[in-house]
Amino acid sequence: MAQLTLRVNGKSHSLDIDPDTPLVWVLRDHLDLTGTKYSCGISECGACTVLVDGAAERSCTMPVSDAVGSEITTIEGLGVTELHPLQKAWIEDEVPQCGYCQPGQLMTAAGLLNRNPHPSEEEIVAEMSDVLCRCGTYLRIKKAVAKTVKGGKS
């Protein structure tokens, strides 16, 4: 067990915790931020993706100790005062079906746009192919990211 301070969505949290605990469980079970989803636990599916200092990372294989000192953003912190443009596009295009992978899809897209505000369609497809969706909302994900890149226009 170790005493850690974690910065999540602009707030500091003191934790007494096994430093090997994957970040996803810390967010969900200790900080009650259940928007970040567990699905595979091996960084295959991307449902657990969060932003670590603005970059998309898999929280299911990241020990919480590795996140100390970084600013973590979860789906709950993506659009606080108003929805993030990606979230607006997701609503307009009715992207989700079951919705379980969508926090990870959105955080992955947000990470992409942080790094590259104007990705090409190929770059969008390459990046978003990292995140699984069993419902098959892929075409709408692609469309909604492309729309966000163009300032909200299809």
Added chain:
Amino acid sequence: MSRITNLSRRDFLKASAAATGALVLGFRMGQSANAAVAGGDIVFNPNAWLEINRGGEVIIQVPWSELGQGALTAVPMLLADELEVDFGKVQVRKARNDPRFGNMGTGGSRSVRTSWDPVRTAGATARVMLVAAAAKRWQVPVDECQARLGVITHEKSGRSMTYGAISAAAAGQEVPVDIPLKPKSKRTIIGHDMPRKDTPDKVVGKADFGLDQRLEGMLFAVVARSPVLEGSVKSFDDTAALAVPGVTRTVEIETGIAVLADHSWAALKGREALKIEWDDGPNTGLNSANISERLAAADPAKAPVMRGDGDSAGALTTAAKVVEAVYELPYISHSPMEPMNCTARITGDRCEVWVPIQSVTWGESVAAQYADVPRENVTIQPTYAGGGFGRRLMVDYVAETVAIAKAVGRPVQMFMTRQDDTRHGLYRPTSRHTLKAALDDQNRPIAWTHHLAAPSISGQLNPERFSDGRDEGAVNGASNLPYEIPNIEVTYSMVNTPVPTCWLRSVYNTQNGLANECFFDEMARSGGHDPVQLRLELLPKDSRLRGTLERAQKEWGWPRKLNSGRGQGTASHSSFGSHVTMMAEVSVGDDGWPRVHEILCVVDCGPVVHPDGLNSQIQGVVGFALSALMREEITIRNGSVQQSNFDDYPPLRLKEMPDVTVITIDSEDDIGGIGEPGYPPLGPAVLNALFDATGKRVRKLPIAGNFKG
């Protein structure tokens, strides 16, 4: 630790299926609550579906689980259209188990189609009562009053009143019968794209899935289950597990050893630290190869005839030519993104359950059984489900959770890891299809035979009921072959195995539809016929399926001129009351991996309730079915499932997703389902296109490395 039950998992599923008749996912309309004044703030509750409170808020209860298919939006649309309210203001709720809804189960693409009449009627009934109450208060004739957007107006006197203001009085009205429903031209919500009710919460992380439930004093539980099918615990040592900080205790249940902890990670670490000696049981010799051999050995002559038109055997002996092929399909897993989980709290003689589930009523039954409380003391609150695809029709995970909660006397959330979910799933059955066609001297079919050998989902659950080997469900999509051929014989050999099986999106249509439509293509091409033309010749003139094929032919421009290396294929299939034709354009990449470039889908499901929802379901099912076709396969080795996670059971990704065009034939014909009917034609359309592109027939799935090297 404590030992609490001694039923094996298979026995449990059998026993509870028999007890509840849960295979019949029947439905009856919510009976009237006698329009009585309801409790609390609700003042008008004319039926199970609808509540209006003092503030005029309209609350619609949806007894169908929201799995992503859009039931929480489309079903309320039916009611709201007849009720004449602003759909944007309608609040929707996931209904708890409620006997007024009958047997609550979400499957068979039934949510909208079986709601079509009763839910519209529920809305119309309430509207008539509200208007009658307003007319009575104003002392004016009812037919001078109009309802629109939750307001009743009497134009002659210029008066108006909201539903909220009159709802208490409406509760005193007699419940009218035989109310006419709106014609299509008058519908303002049905057939229009309304915003989904669940989307806003789903993009901000607020949607409450099963794993997001949190109760005071709740423990997280994971279960160590036998790696071998039907194995059991011989002995175990939990000393090291209990030493993991956060682990509170262990408990033995019928399926294995549960480890309980204050948080998920501790439970997982605790489980890793368990030392268990397993009794592997009777199945250590079970391998996929044995199962395939058993299917191949099934004797068609001994198989029950599930459809027998004319004399197929005779026609086969006198035919000018016989075409024959064998198709083999593997076990596949549902693998929804949210693994199986359930949260339960037992307090005295009450049991509350929060769970992503398809079989609410069956869940109620097993919760009562495992909590040992009366059924009426069980509450099942469905949560959002992170996908279902049929897996959540089984309630094994509810039984486990309630058993653990009962044993430990604390609220419990049991969750499966992805590995648990894959290895301890219940699978779409493997199958083997032997098809033969007898052709005349014009190369037209005069006989068609289809021998299916496969495990029976119903027969494995309920062996006594299916002891005659006749499972009509197993031949869905085979026995209803839509073509006019004078001699047709469909036979079924029930080959049950210890591998647990379960309904998966479109169920046996996934296999039978593929075998039929691929073999049709083989038959047509072997006789020099265009596969679309031959279908059109053999489909009845008034067939709705034929209508979808004609429309697809026109939209696609079949046969389309293609670039070199490309192929095109088609398939048509009816299931769950809907009729679908798909056309596919494909090629094989330099890496030996097929690429599906484009899918055209023409659907006739009768009235379209939510057009964008339909489009979303078809796009989605294309991805889901293509994923299975390309590389999904569950295999068994020494009695264990070999796959475990998305690395060795890898679903389709965005980069492999084709463009999808969806066209609907909007009609007022009988309404069909939409969640499943898109699955069956996808596989054969793609396989037929791959043959067109390469000259190679794939008859054993998945495609996997078939085009490499």
